[in-house]
Amino acid sequence: MLFSAAIAGSAAALVLLPSSAAAKPCAEHRGDAKAACLEHRAKQAYPAKPTWSDFKARATAYEYATLHRIAECEMGTGPKVKGSPWRVKWGVLYGTYSSAFGIWNGNFATTRAITGYPWPTSVPAEEAFHALALARKYGFSAWGCF
Numbered sequence: 565m566l567f568s569a570a571i572a573g574s575a576a577a578l579v580l581l582p583s584s585a586a587a588k589p590c591a592e593h594r595g596d597a598k599a600a601c602l603e604h605r606a607k608q609a610y611p612a613k614p615t616w617s618d619f620k621a622r623a624t625a626y627e628y629a630t631l632h633r634i635a636e637c638e639m640g641t642g643p644k645v646k647g648s649p650w651r652v653k654w655g656v657l658y659g660t661y662s663s664a665f666g667i668w669n670g671n672f673a674t675t676r677a678i679t680g681y682p683w684p685t686s687v688p689a690e691e692a693f694h695a696l697a698l699a700r701k702y703g704f705s706a707w708g709c710f
Contacts, residue, residue: 637709638666648688
């Protein structure tokens with residue numbers, strides 16, 4: 565009896581977990597809870613499950629334009645990818661340099677530590693945040709295309 569109650573409790577807990585299919589991180593919240601979620605995310609430098617809007621809101625106009633130019637120059641243009649307005653080559657994985665920004669692979673340990681985002685990633689906003697973290701730590705001059 566105790567065993568079946570524990571299983572039932574576990575099943576109930578599983579039902580209450582938020583859907584991973586939610587498109588926006590605060591979408592499941594309503595009213596004051598949604599406002600609090602949005603306010604909390606706005607204060608985070610690198611929010612969990614970032615959207616392109618999160619990236620654009622945190623990058624200055626100069627950083628945004630410069631990173632866009634660097635991505636086009638470093639790896640070239642690519643197809644439109646859901647989650648980004650930029651037509652660049654997202655998700656590039658090479659032996660020495662990777663990402664749309666041509667980041668030296670040794671730098672991803674640093675950007676993972678700063679952002680908390682995995683590398684490699686299939687999320688354009690996370691990839692852009694990796695580049696933004698690197699630019700803010702070392703400047704843009706490390707890129708040959710700057």
